[in-house]
Amino acid sequence: MSQFDAAFDLEDKTAYVAWRRDKLAHSPRAGEVPVLGVVDLSQPAESEKTAILAQISESNFAIYQAKNYSESEDEVGAELRRFSEFFGLRIAEAHRSAGKNGVVALKVSLAEHQRGFIPYSRKAMNWHTDGYYNSEADTIRAFVLHCVRQADIGGQSQIIDNEIAYIRLRDAAPEAVALLMDPQAMTIPESPEADGSVRPVSIGPVFFIEDGKLIMRYTARTRSISWKNEATRKAAALLQELLEGERDYLHTLTLQPGQGILNNNTLHNRTAFDPNADTGSSQRMLYRIRFHNRL
């Protein structure tokens, strides 16, 4: 058993305490995450890569600012794929809305297949990890989110490292962690997809450990979700309360053009944006590529 497997073993308090101390000491606090410069996303320099990897090893995400950047979906997509590959991200998901390079353009969309889906609206999105509704075989372990154009108002992101969320919950109620690690903890019923197909039911844990790494599958949604039982639902509600109460390790940012977040599918949310814009007229445009492997 690796030291990390032991840290996530609810029976092994000693390993957990040591890992927790180290984690909290090295994790950046709110407002402390640097924006790391990258001149050319398709060819990051050694020093740029080293800085990004060091940041990811501390917090599971890094924020970069590309010096040169394009607005064309094809060009940005190709750049983001190359950039991600330098960090080992090679297995991009075949998302239904994805174009070439596995890129999904997140923008307000009135296209029939996207209308009514929150990611393509101006609405806020509550805490979640990406692809929480996927099957186990399609687990999302990392993604890159890259800004081409920001909204005029709002569109702010918040991020909490999954390991910090785990620590908060385990400190508050270790039994809640156990409930959320149950392979039947969370069920997302089947539902119609943006492309008209039907996504099958997804049943799985909120927290699971894989190769000594913590992976999360979480959504704060309360509709179209069911928990194994009332105790599990309460454990999830406690987790949500802790996320909402987090201050020390809560990272807030509004991505600027050319900026992005490279991350191990960490918890995130976003605020609503451009409330007064005519429907569909917000210029906000983010590109996202999700991966099945991790950084």
Ligand SMILES: [Fe+2]
């Ligand atoms: Fe997301």
